[in-house]
Amino acid sequence: METSQHLFLHCKKVWKLWQNICKWWGVEWVMPESVGSWFTSWQDASGNKLSGTSWMLIGITTLWSVWLARNELVFNGKAIAWDSLFDLILARTSWWIQALHSKFPYNCSQVVASAETLKQWRVM
Template sequence: MERVTSLVSLARRNVAVDSVVCLICGMEEETAEHLFNSCRFAQEIWGKVTNWCRVPDFFAFSIRDLLEAYKYALLPKDKAKVFHAICLTTLWCIWRARNEAVFEGKPVRLESVFGEIKGLSFLWVQNRAKKPSLSWNDWTRFDFGE
């Protein structure tokens, strides 16, 4: 619904922006759909996430598809919930990386963002999903009991 304050949505609200081109890839206009779905960077991140979580690669046509990806991930129920948390963390980390690029001029690095996804989602799952015995080694292999 373009509620995310992307460069295009800001321009539509008559906010002065230098350009509406995505600062991460520099190839298309920065809409929410582009930022989270079709940006080359986002696609590479989602590829790393699905590979890590042993989920078949998927192509999301919308942000809603990303939010519902866990339903079609072919994972046991507990792991599907964890995968959902990872998807939410991924969206958050992409947004943070974009904001750091926009407001602080920081370069967006694939491995840094992916590392942040793993670290933040580990903390969220360990503390919110009643998995206090979850180890970092098991987490990084996405290998833990249901």
């Protein structure tokens, strides 16, 4: 049986995804041992230099996207497209920010085309 720690954090492919996200944001982050400690660890990693809403949503969206991708694999036999998962995470994050903040100035296509928009945006 697969553990939540392996599924969301320690699977080699998922670990690489987290590392790529942190590298993109310019953040050094130590992977926590458990999913329960992930929330505190992820929030602490942002410090004061990142947009809190975007940073937290990227993390939550990554967890959600890994969950959905693994379910597709397990229940429908659909291979995980690891190469495009990051773009999907950006798109989902953009949709969620738009739902939370009506003044978010970018659409999904703009965020996927230029991921830097998420790093630059701040809640007003």
